[in-house]
Amino acid sequence: MVNAAIVGVGHTKFGRATDKQLQELAWEAIKEALQDAGITQRDVQFVAVGNTGRWSSDPLPAVVISEYSDLCPAGSIRVEAACASGSAAVRAAYQTVASGQADIALAVGVEKMSESTNLQVVEMIGRAGNFFWEFEQFGLTFPGYYAMYATAYLHRYGAKEEDLAAIAVKNHYYADLNPHAHFHKRITIDDVMKSRYVAWPLKLFDCSPQTDGAAAVVIASEKIARKLTDTPVWIRTQAVATGTSNLSKRSNFLSLDSAVKAAEEAYKRAGVERDKAYKYFDVAEVHDCFTIAEILAYEDLGFVERGQGYALAREGETYKGGRIPVNLDGGLKAKGHPIGATGVSMAAELTKQLRQQNPPERQADIKRGWAIAHNIGGTGHYAYITIYTLDKPPTG
Template sequence: MARDVAIVGVGHSRYGVRSDVNIGELAWESISMALEDAGLEQKDIEYFVVSSVGGWSSEYLPAVVIGEYSGLTPKGTARVEAACASGSAAVKLAYDMVASGSVDIATAIGLEKMNESPTPTVVEFIGRAGNYFWEFHNFGLTFPGYYALYATAYMDRYGATEEDLCLAAVKNHYYGARNPKAHFQKEVTLEKCMSSRYIAWPLKLYDCSPITDGSSAVILASGEVARELTDTPVWIEAIGHASDTANLSKRDDFTYLRAARLAAEQAYMQAGILDGYEMYKYFDVAEVHDCFTIAEVMAYEDLRFSKPGEGYKMLRDGETYIGGKIPVNLSGGLKAKGHPIGATGVGMVAELTNQLLQRVEKDRQAPIEKGRAIAHNVGGTGHYAYVTILSLDRPRG
């Protein structure tokens, strides 16, 4: 039988254009913080999983570069890739190693240094994330372009507007302005978002997450070890996972992400809470994958916080600010905190751990009453999806 797994330490670098550090230095910011948080030394870590997509950065084997720089060598390691959901995949693998009894303590480290390449090159790399030959090579789709295909279809079917999408940007910048680790720490107005230039119609500059450098780390331990290490373990209650076709044209519908929907259902089943379209009632706070504003709207629906086609109304009604039905992306989300591809999923888990332990900045701290939080992390354009549920209560008691 699988063992309970707890988060015993988290670390999170400042996200942004990090021209002040190289890859090893950037990873160390998070690793050193997580070790200190857990009260552990490198020798205690039995395995480290590194999530990093790369291509735009110089180090071809980031796992061993990070291991050497951080003193984790000679422990076992591997790099994992699930596009923008790589971080959650790393957490899942580290979780499985501990749950299975293979090791007692493992860590997931997310890292991306995207600004080692100029923007058109990064746009090129991300645009290739789909079906290279039949989508990119012939038709030059970009990452905003793929999500724009969803935005066009969603707005047409449900009557949402470009203003509705911009409300997600306004909210996430509002909280990003309160997070000293965010890439963008400035609020934006609806007018500013609406008047920004088109990147891939109907998505504008302020609908898009930025090109970000950053790292994050979480240390996981078995239930017994966690109890010895800390009085405040945060438990991983469930991890749902799914994938979808590489080629978007193979999908039937462009108003939701099937993989995210499946991953959410799976996670809710594992936690024994799957019922209806008010799933927000089980959680104090959520981090969702808002690489583009339309993605946040679909996330509400795929997580069953609302019925299909009604996610944008949660934004209109301010239901995802603190004080609403469920605060979402109090870190600033990918939109304002930034989206260092491989670090994002690990960063979500680190953020939610800090939220549950009530140790984030006061003006962006969710009230913690239910003791549960949820992370929704999508890779590519719904190609990969992971939904992770964290709890202050030990799953099996």
């Protein structure tokens, strides 16, 4: 294996991009990433595109993007891991470089959700689980799947809907400081509590919005990375796990087994002690498609003991300066969640955090130089855990 690092990042504004087509949006992120890395299209040997699609018109997004961005004839692949498609794109690009098959690869994440109506998108995301046994007859929605985790969690630990709301309040606070975020509006617990139920006990303000957006990262081999930048952000390791398609096949609804498994594997490879995990990382990006999901993430990543995650945000422990700052970009909840872009957005955000390029109010204190991304596809159907570090991985 060759060491691989992120050497360039690009990120569009997240929101409703009714003024841009998919490839125009992707190009905006790609252009910025190439310029940030100081390279041209001719240096890119492989392109991985994370895109879930269906709500947008083009069924072959990778080829459309490559042509528009002048990336042909570099090899490409479009990958799908539901809401973790972006991390799957990072994986494909990273593995291509790590295996020595390319010196420079590009990971692109893009989603154009506003090409379909809100109701159509609700329908299409609801089908992303087990279509025949859980959607066709019983009409689950994406909030509905996570709501079942919320019900079980609140009941088991005596947490309240206000505790879920505290996550939304934190993530809206940071989104307000992030020009790329979908929402720029600070909210209160009361605002969340007054919003209408979408899938009880989850309310509108517990949910991430339907968002358009793109992000891109340039990944280079150690030899090239050293030439391009003084601060390569190394992909220390990435671990992947899956969960059952049918939610009914799961033994508990208090944690996502796939996330636990992927974190365990990543921690083992990187030498992180699970019960002290928060001490290893200066900052984390976790998959808060719904407020309950961020609480599960705290516990699944070992940032806190089981049943105590719901108090972390309320007590300020996941704000900047707390035990471990989480989602200082506003998270999926308020930065927005353009499905296939999210994992690449996490990679871009953590690169900027480790390079200390964010405005001070949302820049984590970088002491150890380690960051972690937790990107979940579907309802724990896929889990991608990626550890990024400023220090070079020990083995090359």
